[in-house]
Amino acid sequence: MPVNAPLNRKLRMGLIGGGQGSFIGRVHATAALLDNRAELVAGALSSDPVKAKASAPDYDIPADRAYTSVPEMIDAELKLPADQRVDFVSVATPNHTHFPIAAAFAKAGFNVFCDKPLTFDLAQAEQLAEIVRDSGVVFAVTHNYTGYPLVRQAREMVMNGELGEINAIRAFYIQGWLRTRLEAENQKQAAWRTDPSKSGIAGCFGDIGTHAYNLGRFITGLIPEDISAHLKIFEPGRALDDYGTAIIRFGNGALGTVTASQISHGRENDLWIEVDGTKGSLEWHQEEPNKLLVRMNGKPHQIYTRNGGPYLGALAGVSTRLPSGHPEAFFEAFANIYAAAYDDIVKRANGQSFDREKSLYPSIGDGVDGMNFITQCVASSQQNGAWLKLKHDLCRS
Template sequence: MMKKIKLGILGGGEESLIGILHRVAANMFDQYEIVGGVFDSEHSRSVDFGNKLQLDKSRIYRDLDHLVEAEMKLPENERMQVISVLTPNFLHFPMSKQLLENGFHVICEKPLTTTLEEAKTLEKIQQEKGSIFGVTYTYTGYPMVRQMKTMIQNGEIGSIQKVDVQYYQGWINPLIHDKEKRSTTWRLDPEKSGISCCIGDIGTHAFNMAEYVTGLKIQEILADLNYLYEDNPMDIDGTVLLRFSEKTKGVLRASQIATGEENNFTVKIYGDKGGLKWEQENPNYLYLLKEGQALQVLKPGHPYNSEFSLEGTKLPPGHPEGIFDSMGNIYFGIARAIRKEKGFEGAFPKLSEGVRGMNFIEKTVESHKQGNTWVKL
């Protein structure tokens, strides 16, 4: 019987918004066993949370230093093999660096780090150590996103000529207009978030998705960001023009002050033979547009979909799958890589994609500060 991969978690405790997403995803394909971690900066809360998960109390550690020291003393077949980093942005780099240097595989939330220099440092260490490193650009795990990627790769919409990605939320709107609230929110603190809020948080998802589904690399960008208040150091809204090549252009729109929006992530790709549209809030529908033909709606689980799409479909047609399934597919792809099994290309976002994401964040801010000029990536 195949042994489960031993998984540790940093962050993701009682008050975490994403902890449950990662835990459910890790359990989805029966590939992982959560064995311990550091779930909270306050050790007593971490222990209480670990007890709720019915974990061995001896593996609920005070901090990362204690975790690494104790785990490295265990026999190799008993210690944690991979560790998920679910902490605020400023901790991603030091934690991931320490884990890589000690031979652990890593799954890290995005943005990968707070600076491009840090991201490149991680990439260098990872290449030296040969560890598996996944960055959770969650939405790449949806079956119909993978179907979109395959159809574009197979030339079903022809040569790409227009890319339009939009990610609109409204959650910062109630905070940004209150001086005290906006000054005490960690997302709007450069020391904890890095140089960007909106682009760093959700704009990087849109950037990654644009390159993921098209298979193209963005070469140049021109950005216009909105900070709304003089005392707010972090962007909360932005529009970025994209140049993939001389003939392929696009636009990326991201906002956290789109009043009333929840998680409106929309991807539209247009080729010279057709177009494809996908919406995260209705993720089980992929729309295919052809000139002079009726709109086609593709859904997961049907045999007309690609093998890549079907691998990530867990239920029969007509049974909705969502964000947990998407993250579960990414964890499954990482598990296969750890086991050195053959998997689909694009089964999980790699460290190199996290590095490109950090480059995009920094160049976007640079473009805006230079007076909205074109900047090469």
């Protein structure tokens, strides 16, 4: 079958950020190209012009398309014939730059993949959502953990009613890498994540708490009503939270909790979630992503494996690349976000409509929902855990 039929060609990718020393830029490039549906042809890899040019060979980006700024890239790409310019860009830069970069490309008609959290603050997120709607571009937010096959299996089981009415969601994201003030040692990743001028109003909860929150929203589809949160700085001298917990009341009466930490000794990337329903419960761990634990009273516990056979739903099946016993993990899940959005990019390029409200990949609405979550968590914590409303119009089921 031709690549990206009926276009019958690879999609052309531009990378923003990802210069030498970047982690997530390389992840984007690897995931985007994993299924041979795209090629990386251009980029503005750093805000430092010298570094931007020097980083291009690391990605095999030709020198004439290694740009030194976003305006330069947009201007140059628009001057190229339509069959040569990039189809989409991936924004892999610190939080405070997401809005101006994503907005500029969307206004110019380019499809966008953007890291989370979506923007620096909620006002920017809502403005960006309007720009995306007006421009008609495909916009994906890389909440990459929703790409794991067994996370999608969990979603399908909930939607099919196999767990019954959902009563409770417990989501956790626990790390330990910021137990000491690495930002004081000019460690690049720590420095911008703990700087309010670059990270925004939240630290740990903005960085990883949003992933835990989004995972619960994706699996259950429940609409959050109110939130009460306590965020705390445990490492003396740090400017933003490094630990926090939130309680969520959902529209159907369910309760949810989100706990996030970056100061727990020995914890690496421990994202996990538990969902309780009236018929059964499930549990999934990102550090062991190829297993899903399903429990029902009076029955033996069941362990679903990623490619375990006919008991898995169609959604898990199409999200799986390798045969049984061959683990799939972070890169493949990230690539699943790209693959789902590519389908809509192809539709748009072919003049067809697409429904961003029902997309499998996290879209602009999910990004705004995440910023609403962050904003209200910070506000609640500042009011000693006061219950605050979450905006319904920013959520999708």
